[in-house]
Amino acid sequence: MTDKLLNRLSLNQITVDQWTLKEAVEGCLHQDVPWISVWRHKIEEIGLKQSKKLIQDSGLKVSSICRGGMFPAATAKERATKIDDNKRAVEEAAELGTDTLVLVCGQSADRDIDTAREQVAEGIDMLVPFAKDYGVKLAIEPLHPMFAADRSVINTMDQATTIAEKYDSNEVGVIVDVYHVWWDPNLYKEIERAKGRILGFHVSDWKVPMPDMFAGRAMMGEGVIEINRMRKAVEEAGYDGPIEVEIINKLLWERNGDEILSEVKQCFVKHV
Amino acid sequence: MTDKLLNRLSLNQITVDQWTLKEAVEGCLHQDVPWISVWRHKIEEIGLKQSKKLIQDSGLKVSSICRGGMFPAATAKERATKIDDNKRAVEEAAELGTDTLVLVCGQSADRDIDTAREQVAEGIDMLVPFAKDYGVKLAIEPLHPMFAADRSVINTMDQATTIAEKYDSNEVGVIVDVYHVWWDPNLYKEIERAKGRILGFHVSDWKVPMPDMFAGRAMMGEGVIEINRMRKAVEEAGYDGPIEVEIINKLLWERNGDEILSEVKQCFVKHV
Numbered sequence: 001m002t003d004k005l006l007n008r009l010s011l012n013q014i015t016v017d018q019w020t021l022k023e024a025v026e027g028c029l030h031q032d033v034p035w036i037s038v039w040r041h042k043i044e045e046i047g048l049k050q051s052k053k054l055i056q057d058s059g060l061k062v063s064s065i066c067r068g069g070m071f072p073a074a075t076a077k078e079r080a081t082k083i084d085d086n087k088r089a090v091e092e093a094a095e096l097g098t099d100t101l102v103l104v105c106g107q108s109a110d111r112d113i114d115t116a117r118e119q120v121a122e123g124i125d126m127l128v129p130f131a132k133d134y135g136v137k138l139a140i141e142p143l144h145p146m147f148a149a150d151r152s153v154i155n156t157m158d159q160a161t162t163i164a165e166k167y168d169s170n171e172v173g174v175i176v177d178v179y180h181v182w183w184d185p186n187l188y189k190e191i192e193r194a195k196g197r198i199l200g201f202h203v204s205d206w207k208v209p210m211p212d213m214f215a216g217r218a219m220m221g222e223g224v225i226e227i228n229r230m231r232k233a234v235e236e237a238g239y240d241g242p243i244e245v246e247i248i249n250k251l252l253w254e255r256n257g258d259e260i261l262s263e264v265k266q267c268f269v270k271h272v
Numbered sequence: 273m274t275d276k277l278l279n280r281l282s283l284n285q286i287t288v289d290q291w292t293l294k295e296a297v298e299g300c301l302h303q304d305v306p307w308i309s310v311w312r313h314k315i316e317e318i319g320l321k322q323s324k325k326l327i328q329d330s331g332l333k334v335s336s337i338c339r340g341g342m343f344p345a346a347t348a349k350e351r352a353t354k355i356d357d358n359k360r361a362v363e364e365a366a367e368l369g370t371d372t373l374v375l376v377c378g379q380s381a382d383r384d385i386d387t388a389r390e391q392v393a394e395g396i397d398m399l400v401p402f403a404k405d406y407g408v409k410l411a412i413e414p415l416h417p418m419f420a421a422d423r424s425v426i427n428t429m430d431q432a433t434t435i436a437e438k439y440d441s442n443e444v445g446v447i448v449d450v451y452h453v454w455w456d457p458n459l460y461k462e463i464e465r466a467k468g469r470i471l472g473f474h475v476s477d478w479k480v481p482m483p484d485m486f487a488g489r490a491m492m493g494e495g496v497i498e499i500n501r502m503r504k505a506v507e508e509a510g511y512d513g514p515i516e517v518e519i520i521n522k523l524l525w526e527r528n529g530d531e532i533l534s535e536v537k538q539c540f541v542k543h544v
Contacts, residue, residue, distance in 0.1 A: 109480060111498050113455070146418040148455035149496045150480045159457050183385070183420035185431050208381060208422045213485055224421045226383050 005243075009268055010035030010063040012202065012246035013042055016257040021051055023257065025058045031261045035063045035242040037102075043092055052095050062098035063242035064139065064175075064200055065089060069103035071123030072116040072153070079119060082106075086127050094134040100199050101131065102139050102175055105154040107147075116153045121163055128171050139199035140164055141175035144183075146213055157181055157190035161197065169196050176234050177202035177246065179217055182225045191233045198239040203227055203272050204247040215250040219263065221271035231272055243272060277515075281540055282307030282335040284474065284518035285314055288529040293323055295529065297330045303533045307335045307514040309374075315364055324367050334370035335514035336411065336472055337361060341375035343395030344388040344425070351391060354378075358399050366406040372471050373403065374411050374447055377426045379419075388425045393435055400443050411471035412436055413447035416455075418485055429453055429462035433469065441468050448506050449474035449518065451489055454497040463505045470511040475499055475544050476519040487522040491535065493543035503544055515544060 011033050013024050021042040028036050036055075043051045043065075055062060068089040073079045093101045103124070108116035124138060131138055140160040143152035154160055160174040174194050179202070181187055191198070205223030210216050220227055231243070245264050252260055283305050285296050293314040300308050308327075315323045327334060340361040345351045365373045375396070380388035396410060403410055412432040415424035426432055432446040446466050451474070453459055463470070477495030482488050492499055503515070517536050524532055 107480075109496055111496050113496075113498070117457070144418065145416065145455040146482070146485070149478055149482075153455075155455055156457060183417040183425075183427055185389070185428060206421055208379075210418075210421075210485060213418070213482060224381055224383050224385075226385070 005269060005272065006032075006265065007034060008241070008243045009033050009265065010037050010242040010244040011261065011264070012037040012066065012244040013039045014066070015245055015247045015252060015264065016260055018253050019257045021046060022054055025054050025060060027257055027261050028060055029058055030258065031265060033261065033265070035061045035244075037064045037066055037244045037246070038062055038096060039066050040089060040092065043096075048092055048095055055096050061242070062096045063244055064098055064100040064102045065093040065096060066102045067104045068101045068127070068138070069152070070106040072106040072108065072119040074110065079123065083123060083126050086123070087130055090127070090131045090134050090136045093136045099135055099137050100139050101136050102141050102200065104141060104143060105152045107150045108153045109149060113148065113153055117159075120154060124163060124172065128167055132171055137170060137199055138172045139175045140172065141177055141200075142180055144180040156184055156186075157194060158186060161190065161194045164194075164197050173197035173199035175200040175202060176230065178225050178227050178230050179204045179206060182206065182230070187230075188233055191230075191237050195237040198234050198237055200241065200244060201231065201234050201239060202244045202246045203268070204245070205271075212250065215248050217247045217249050219247060220245070220267040227272055243268075277541060277544065278304075278537065279306060280513070280515045281305050281537065282309050282514040282516040283533065283536070284309040284338065284516040285311045286338070287517055287519045287524060287536065288532055290525050291529045293318060294326055297326050297332060299529055299533050300332055301330055302530065303537060305533065305537070307333045307516075309336045309338055309516045309518070310334055310368060311338050312361060312364065315368075320364055320367055327368055333514070334368045335516055336370055336372040336374050337365040337368060339374045339376045340399070340410070341424070342378040344378040344380065344391040346382065351395065355395060355398050358395070359402055362399070362403045362406050362408045365408045371407055371409050372411050373408050374413050374472065376413060376415060377424045379422045380425045381421060385420065385425055389431075392426060396435060396444065400439055404443055409442060409471055410444045411447045412444065413449055413472075414452055416452040428456055428458075429466060430458060433462065433466045436466075436469050445469035445471035447472040447474060448502065450497045450499050450502050451476045451478060454478065454502070459502075460505050463502070463509050467509040470506050470509055472513065472516060473503065473506050473511060474516045474518045475540070476517070484522065487520050489519045489521050491519060492517070492539040499544055515540075
């Protein structure tokens with residue numbers, strides 16, 4: 001069981017943001033981590049061509065590219081620019097050999113959350129045909145409601161699945177990240193509803209007291225989230241793909257990456 | 273219109289936590305603020321009898337007592353102790369002449385949020401007959417989901433109203449605090465649903481970036497919340513009672529209370 005679960009372990013690169021893509025790839029190989037989720041700012045550092053070669057040479061599988069989205073903006077011109085950027089993200093996903101582009105949908109900064117939510121739906125609608133041509137699925141990640149003002153107005157599984165259901169299940173789906181949705185009173189009902197549309201499962205933990213809203217996520221097992229229960233629920237809803245460890249924590253960024261990855265593996269086996 | 277709205281202004285005492293109850297009462301009188309919401313740690317400082325005399329002599333109206341709740345606990349004995357404490361809170365509300373006891377329902381710290389939620393429902397059920405005898409209504413305040421782990425597992429209007437609906441509308445109702453619920457995709461539907469059960473409306477704002485999860489609330493107008501829209505919605509749902517300004521912000525606690533109250537009045541007229 002343990003070995004089987006480790007076959008699904010994916011290092012989400014932000015967990016060791018101090019590593020370049022090259023270092024992250026080498027780290028995964030060194031620790032026998034079979035999957036990696038690649039962030040775009042890391043691709044940008046060395047270029048797409050070099051990133052692709054690194055991944056291909058390594059034999060690592062890419063679980064997702066993080067991230068597209070950020071659709072809302074004040075003007076039509078700005079929104080069009082954002083769609084262009086999302087198209088580049090789709091191309092990058094295809095080039096790096098993953099079919100999953102994670103969407104962090106964008107914020108509501110202008111005292112009009114309804115409009116921001118409409119703009120998210122419109123942005124996804126504009127992106128779907130392009131992504132489909134590349135064989136890339138759009139994976140809507142609901143973010144915790146505490147990020148509604150600055151990162152995403154899609155804050156529940158219900159919202160994400162409602163948008164996804166307008167499309168074919170190989171076009172648009174959802175990400176279940178334990179940190180973002182663990183509090184949701186409708187969580188297990190919504191996971192069941194998303195059956196066949198779950199494109200990723202992300203783990204970390206929620207520690208009390210929370211050291212930092214954005215960069216204070218905890219290692220699995222250190223907090224209050226029922227991670228194992230949620231894993232079983234997404235599995236019952238048909239998801240058996242990679243499980244990304246995405247621990248955004250600034251304390252981790254100051255430590256030795258190899259040490260962190262070793263700790264991640266232990267906690268993954270024990271608490272996921 | 274402006275004057276009429278100021279007749280509904282209530283100073284939630286935590287906004288100027290540097291003030292004793294006596295200072296807060298004097299501050300309200302000095303600034304013609306007609307209502308006050310009293311926190312229990314302030315009552316405790318001078319005793320209930322002295323608190324009651326202060327309030328009665330001042331002629332201030334008390335919009336609510338903050339707070340009861342905190343029901344979940346590991347053992348039946350601990351939960352019983354919490355019920356006893358809630359009974360004291362009911363008595364304090366009655367003594368200070370308010371019919372509203374705000375409930376912050378309690379946390380889920382033990383990786384079992386479902387049980388915590390059941391314990392909240394049980395706790396309220398045990399408290400209702402006692403509160404009714406005193407003519408005190410239990411006002412369930414949904415707290416932002418970011419407080420699920422340490423303050424309240426009741427995180428949406430839906431949850432609060434679902435519990436309240438088990439009782440008569442003069443026994444249990446809900447508080448709408450803009451800071452806690454502004455992000456909710458079902459907000460306006462839920463406010464409408466809570467018609468006749470809204471026992472309070474609390475205002476502050478959500479500023480980006482958020483300086484502090486617990487004590488980083490902003491003055492009305494400084495953030496992204498559609499406060500005026502929400503006020504109109506609660507009014508359409510029949511609520512025309514006091515509006516509490518509850519800005520939990522540690523920077524305010526370092527300032528001159530009288531200055532803050534003056535600023536509160538200006539922002540209240542302009543943005544609420």
